Amino acid sequence: MVSFGQVLGVNDLPVFAAKFNVQPVNHRNATPVHKCLFPVGEHYLAEISFRYSQNCSGNREEKDQKVSLKPIWELINSILDSLILTLSPENQAKVDQLKAECPDYTLSESFPPLTWPVETPSGDASAEPLKIHAS
Numbered sequence: 001m002v003s004f005g006q007v008l009g010v011n012d013l014p015v016f017a018a019k020f021n022v023q024p025v026n027h028r029n030a031t032p033v034h035k036c037l038f039p040v041g042e043h044y045l046a047e048i049s050f051r052y053s054q055n056c057s058g059n060r061e062e063k064d065q066k067v068s069l070k071p072i073w074e075l076i077n078s079i080l081d082s083l084i085l086t087l088s089p090e091n092q093a094k095v096d097q098l099k100a101e102c103p104d105y106t107l108s109e110s111f112p113p114l115t116w117p118v119e120t121p122s123g124d125a126s127a128e129p130l131k132i133h134a135s
Contacts, residue, residue: 013085015039015095016105036080041091050076 017038024030034050054067087095099105 013038013083014087014092015085019080034076036083038085040085042094048080050079052076 015038017036019034019036022033022035024032031051031053034052036048038046040046052069052072054063054069056063056066058066
């Protein structure tokens with residue numbers, strides 16, 4: 001099971017971006033990943049991933065009490081806040097056209113956790129379940 005946190009915009013990039021957490025569930029030694037995704041072309045998406053861990057014993061709550069995540073989050077946010085993206089004239093024109101055609105185009109402010117496997121629209125349980133591969 002993968003849990004997604006709040007989806008947030010990133011700094012003042014000229015395109016929409018999303019930050020979210022991929023939290024492995026039911027995997028004792030799996031580490032969480034914080035991801036930032038944003039388009040860099042019509043068919044290209046950039047991904048920045050931060051994998052972090054708390055090297056101590058205990059469950060998530062016990063680890064949080066022993067090792068603070070505050071410095072990790074401050075560093076991650078500082079890095080993401082420093083991003084600068086300059087679009088090519090062609091891509092900037094496409095973004096401007098999209099904003100003109102869809103003035104109310106926005107990202108969702110939150111995205112609830114997903115239960116895996118996700119059922120297919122046809123309801124066919126024999127179909128391969130959707131998977132997320134963290135890098």
